[in-house]
Amino acid sequence: MEVPPGAQPGDLLGRWTTVRTACIDITALNPPPSPEEVFAYFQRLPLPQLTTSHAPPGRGLAGLPVVFWTDAPITQTFTVDVRGYAVVIVAEAQRYTWRTGDPAAPTLTTTVPGGAYPEQATEHLYRSGTYTASLTVTWGATFTVDGSAPADVPGTTTTDGPPVTFDVVEAAAVLTNPYD
Template identity: 80%
Template sequence: MIKTALRSLFALLIVSVIAVVNADSAAGDCSYSRCPETELDAGSVTTEYSGAAIGGLIGDDGSGGDGLGPFYVYRLRQPCVLVEERGDLCNALDFQACPADPGRVVRFLTVQQRAVVRANGSAAIPVPGGAQPGDFLGDWVDLRTECLDITALNPPPSPDEVFSYFQRLPLPQLTTRHAPPGDGLSGLPVAFWTDSPTAQTFTVDIRGFTVVIAAEAQQFTWRTGDPAVPTLTSTEPGGPYPDQAAEHLYRSGTWTAGLTVTWGATFTVDGSAPADVPGTTTTDGPPVTFDVVEATAVLTNPYD
């Protein structure tokens, strides 16, 4: 019973270890001009991994094969960060280009390991009194520094992941233009178009990958403000009369119109071939209010 309880506790601790981050190991602390290359998890933190997660990279998960849990936890660090943490400056030897096949993520990294207390209280190094299963022991030790395929740990952003970023981009809100520019006349249609930019490119960092999202307006929905015909659609932004994108015949009165734009996009990851973002998002432009007046016929003497 006690052994089973210890194993359950240790399994919980190992799961927790996988999620632990060391906030003191910020890649941004690197002062050398070439150092701010992103960490594995692409930010200011370094993630610690169980032997099961890292074993495929180094060929050994350190578990001992007896079901008592791993002897070590592991982490991946940039050599530059380690050099500076030890009081030295980065140099050319701390950087190496790592060729990678399409869709693979290969980085020049140092693998470190640190002993951990196993479920039965044993460890790869002497265990001090009071240590509990799951406790770390000793310091981080460098195992190797080389080009590592870390795709399984940090795969390139998926299209769905890129779409989640695309939905949050500050896409432009396009302005509605109309003619006549002042009051309209009943019996004559009001023409709509927009002269705002209909394409914009954004560069975002997703887990250390440079993702370029090229957004483009795909559909223009003109909100007329008239319940009889609430919307008009176009696939082009149009232009001033006679190239308007849409038009509507209003009754006399005061009306408020606006433009909803549907955006699509393509994206690249670290200079890859473009791919479609699997979804669209919309923006609403500022409303525009205008009057439509009734024209009054006036008889005049053409000889006056």
């Protein structure tokens, strides 16, 4: 049968003829989402932009380390509908890349979010000046389809947190008279 000009998918082109009446398995017509398809969804998820915390707050002291960490949640769970399948994606922060703002040591990479002193995992010694530090988080994930066994999402995605600017100052020695 020839398709008339202007016909759209789903338009009726002729009369229906019943060939047989039966139940047909249409699973092959709508297979479960592939890992690559889930990865495409994973890349578009609203993953958090983790904030950079640092100590000491406000100003650092030249020659003493500035400690970096993030307190934000490092695991996020999302449920998405992919062609009628309930896909649960569990994203987890895998790598933290700290941009120090110091040309002498531009990045520091860890696999943990760190913490304030004494649980620090990332620290940097600065000279006096003004610096802008930021954090890029690399996320990996696993997924399930309609309650299946978990599988790895093939690939990672990243988020960039907001930058934080701080000053590092030199300590000045001051002589005092202990008898005053």
